Amino acid sequence: MNDNLHTLRCFGCGARIAGPEARPDFRCAQCGDLFEVEYAGWNQRKGPDRPNPGALKWLWRERRSSSESLDQSGVWRFRELLPILDNFGNAVSLYEGNTPLYQLKRTAKSLGIDQLFAKHQGMNPTGSFKDTGMTAALSVARERGFEWVACASTGNTSAAMAAYAARAGLRSLVLIPDGKIAWGKLSQAMDYGAVTCQLKSDFDGCVRVLTQIVKEAPIYLLNSVNPYRLEGQKTPAFEIAEAFDWNVPDHLIVPGGNLANSSALGKGFRELRELGLVARVPRISVIQADGANPLTRSFAESNGEKIQPVEAHTRATAIRIGNPASWRKAARVIKDTGGWCLDVSEAEIAIAKAELGAEGLGCEPASAVTLAGLKKLRVQGKVAATDAVVLVLTGHTLKDADYTINFHRGSLLTASESAGREQEISSLKRNAVVVDPTPAAVLSALKGMAG
Ligand code: F0G
Numbered sequence: 001m002n003d004n005l006h007t008l009r010c011f012g013c014g015a016r017i018a019g020p021e022a023r024p025d026f027r028c029a030q031c032g033d034l035f036e037v038e039y040a041g042w043n044q045r046k047g048p049d050r051p052n053p054g055a056l057k058w059l060w061r062e063r064r065s066s067s068e069s070l071d072q073s074g075v076w077r078f079r080e081l082l083p084i085l086d087n088f089g090n091a092v093s094l095y096e097g098n099t100p101l102y103q104l105k106r107t108a109k110s111l112g113i114d115q116l117f118a119k120h121q122g123m124n125p126t127g128s129f130k131d132t133g134m135t136a137a138l139s140v141a142r143e144r145g146f147e148w149v150a151c152a153s154t155g156n157t158s159a160a161m162a163a164y165a166a167r168a169g170l171r172s173l174v175l176i177p178d179g180k181i182a183w184g185k186l187s188q189a190m191d192y193g194a195v196t197c198q199l200k201s202d203f204d205g206c207v208r209v210l211t212q213i214v215k216e217a218p219i220y221l222l223n224s225v226n227p228y229r230l231e232g233q234k235t236p237a238f239e240i241a242e243a244f245d246w247n248v249p250d251h252l253i254v255p256g257g258n259l260a261n262s263s264a265l266g267k268g269f270r271e272l273r274e275l276g277l278v279a280r281v282p283r284i285s286v287i288q289a290d291g292a293n294p295l296t297r298s299f300a301e302s303n304g305e306k307i308q309p310v311e312a313h314t315r316a317t318a319i320r321i322g323n324p325a326s327w328r329k330a331a332r333v334i335k336d337t338g339g340w341c342l343d344v345s346e347a348e349i350a351i352a353k354a355e356l357g358a359e360g361l362g363c364e365p366a367s368a369v370t371l372a373g374l375k376k377l378r379v380q381g382k383v384a385a386t387d388a389v390v391l392v393l394t395g396h397t398l399k400d401a402d403y404t405i406n407f408h409r410g411s412l413l414t415a416s417e418s419a420g421r422e423q424e425i426s427s428l429k430r431n432a433v434v435v436d437p438t439p440a441a442v443l444s445a446l447k448g449m450a451g
Pocket of ligand 1: 128130152153154155156157158224255256257258259260261262318319364366367394395
C-alpha cells in the first residue's frame with residue numbers, strides 16, 4: 001500500500017506539482033514562491049479521503065502507550081495527517097516530539113493572566129524544535145534515494161539535520177555563519193559527523209551559497225523552504241490541541257526568524273479545523289528581536305504585504321535573520337488568526353529569559369522573545385486576563401550557555417541597552433560567588449543572598 005497522499009501547491013500562484021517534481025531549491029518554476037504540502041479532499045467536508053475525527057483522536061492517544069517505534073515518535077504518532085512518504089517504514093526517527101507543556105504559574109500571576117503555558121520544544125532529542133521538521137524531511141530524502149543532505153543554519157537546523165542524517169546513514173553538509181552561532185550547536189554538528197563549513201558571511205549569505213550548490217550537485221536541501229519540514233513542525237499544534245482536550249488555547253506566541261515555524265503551526269491548527277478535530281484556531285503572534293525584525297517592519301509599513309530585508313543583529317543568534325524565506329506564509333497565518341507581529345529589545349529578551357529560568361524553565365534567548373512579546377501584548381491590552389496563552393519555547397538552555405553566564409555576570413548587555421532596567425536586571429542576576437572552602441564561608445555567602 002502506498003501511504004503517500006500529497007501534492008505540492010505553490011503558495012504564490014497556486015500551481016500544483018507532484019512531490020518529486022519540485023526543483024532542488026524548492027522554488028516554483030512559474031513564480032519563484034514556496035510550496036506548501038496539500039492533501040486532496042481534506043477541505044471538502046464530505047470528501048472520501050477525509051479522516052474520521054473521533055477515531056483519530058482515539059488512535060493517537062492509544063499510540064502513546066504503544067511499543068512500535070513509529071508510534072513512539074510524537075511526529076509519526078500523527079502520521080494520518082502527514083502522509084508524505086510512500087512507505088512510513090522509511091521514517092527516520094529519534095523519538096522526537098511528545099514534548100512537555102508546562103504551566104507558568106508565577107509568570108502568569110505577575111502578568112495578571114489566568115492561564116499561561118510553555119510548550120517546550122527544546123526538550124526534543126537534539127534540543128530544539130527543528131527535530132520535528134527534520135524527521136519528516138530527512139525521511140523524504142532517504143526514501144527518494146539521496147546520499148547527501150545540506151542546510152544553511154543559525155545552528156539548530158544543522159544540529160538536527162546532522163543527527164538525523166547520521167541515523168539514516170546519509171552524509172550531511174552544513175553551512176553556518178562564521179563566529180555567529182552558539183558553541184553548543186556547532187559542537188553537535190561535529191559530533192554527528194556533518195561536513196561543517198563556516199562561511200565568512202551571515203545566515204542569509206549561507207542560504208544564497210547553498211541555493212546555488214543544490215542546483216549543481218545531487219544534494220537534498222533541508223532548509224525550511226523544503227515544505228516537508230513544515231509537515232513535521234506542524235505536529236506540536238496537534239499535541240497542544242490534544243493537551244487542551246481538543247479545545248485550543250486562545251493565543252499562541254512563537255519566535256520569528258526564517259518564519260517557518262509560525263507558518264507550520266498555523267498550518268497544523270488550520271488542518272485540524274478543516275478536518276473537524278477542533279472548532280477554532282488560536283491567535284498566532286510572532287515575535288522578533290528588534291535588530292532582526294523584517295516582518296515586524298513589514299506589518300508596520302504594509303500590513304504584511306511587502307518585505308524589505310534588513311541586516312540582522314541580535315545576540316539571540318538563532319533568529320539573526322534579515323531575509324526570511326517563509327515570510328508570506330507567516331504573514332498569512334498572523335492575519336488569518338487575528339494575531340500580531342512585534343519586536344522586542346535585547347534587554348527585554350535577556351530579562352524574559354532569566355524570568356523563565358527562575359521558574360525552572362531554561363531556554364535559548366530566541367525562545368525568550370515569546371515571553372518578552374507577551375508582556376508587551378498584555379500592556380497593549382491585546383491579551384485578556386482570561387486568555388489561555390501558550391509560549392512556544394524553541395530551544396534548550398544548554399545550546400547557548402555563554403549567553404546565560406554573561407547575563408548573570410553582568411557582561412551581556414551594554415549600559416545603553418540596560419538603561420532604565422538596571423534594577424529589574426540586578427534582581428534577576430545570580431552570579432556564582434567564589435568563597436573559601438569552609439562551611440562558615442558558604443553560610444555567610446547565603447546571608448548575603450537573603451531575599
Ligand atoms: N528559535 C530557535 C531556537 C531557532 O533555532 C530558530 C531558527 C527560531 C526560533 C526561528 O524559527 O526560523 O522557523 O522562524 N533557527 C534556524 C536554524 C534558522 O538554522 O537553526 P523560524
